[in-house]
Amino acid sequence: MRKRLLLGDDHSLMLDGLSRLLSTEFDVVGTATTGRELIAEADRLQPDVVVLDIGMPEMNGIEAARRLAKTHPGMRLIFVTQQLDPAYVHAAFATGARAYVAKQSAAKELMEAIRMALADRYYVSPLVGGEAGEIARAEPRRNPAELFQTKLTPRQREVLQLVAEGKSTKEISTCLNISIKTVEFHRSSLMDELGLRTIAELTRYAIAQGIVNQ
Structure with missing residues (x-):
């Protein structure tokens, strides 16, 4: 077959x-x-x-x-x-x-x-x-892309991609079937984990890691 x-x-x-x-x-x-x-x-x-x-x-x-x-x-x-x-x-x-x-x-x-x-x-x-x-x-080496794969939770990775794609908080809430407050919590956690301060920085990070296309 x-x-x-x-x-x-x-x-x-x-x-x-x-x-x-x-x-x-x-x-x-x-x-x-x-x-x-x-x-x-x-x-x-x-x-x-x-x-x-x-x-x-x-x-x-x-x-x-x-x-x-x-x-x-x-x-x-x-x-x-x-x-x-x-x-x-x-x-x-x-x-x-x-x-x-x-x-x-x-x-x-x-x-x-x-x-x-x-x-x-x-x-x-x-x-x-x-x-x-x-x-x-070989075993994967430590590299910047590996942070996205291992340090962030699956939900954080989902939120990161949707934020970088320009989705609003309400759109992310609907897409992931979670509350707006939960979206805001994950976005804040992402910034803390990655040492970033703005949505623009999150977006640049996602583009640099190949998470979204430029």
Whole structure:
């Protein structure tokens, strides 16, 4: 049987291109344009492989992958992204991902990356750098991006992303189904944790860490 794939990217042209590329060998059973939608579709469709970007609205790919790894440990997670800094590679593999492919070379590399992931092997795009194999297998080093992954709570990470996307306190409250006071509490905690003082600084931090796109 052909393996079933779910694709996550906030650009429809990218989704269309990946679907055409991958459907020659796999069954593309669904697509999603936000991290929250990706998780919902993974729950509904139960794919063998999830191919996702890092920069997605509402919930970024790193956070979505972490949650999928906990709830669906058998799913293979493969990142296809423009982010080539090793810090993001470490963060991606810390979630349990099996492959990390540069968008610039996805047409040439993605098929092989999926095959390797299904065979319980790792793949990192050569564009990441000469330490690709070591990065894939090594324990993540301490780095600025790791603060976002480990020091902040899941709820703080959700609030941080939505704040950086320009959502109002009321919109965040509705999106996360929490009270306005709770949103304000988490936002204040974020600023304390990160040593930041303004919403603009929070937004710049989120952009610098690749949590949201600029």
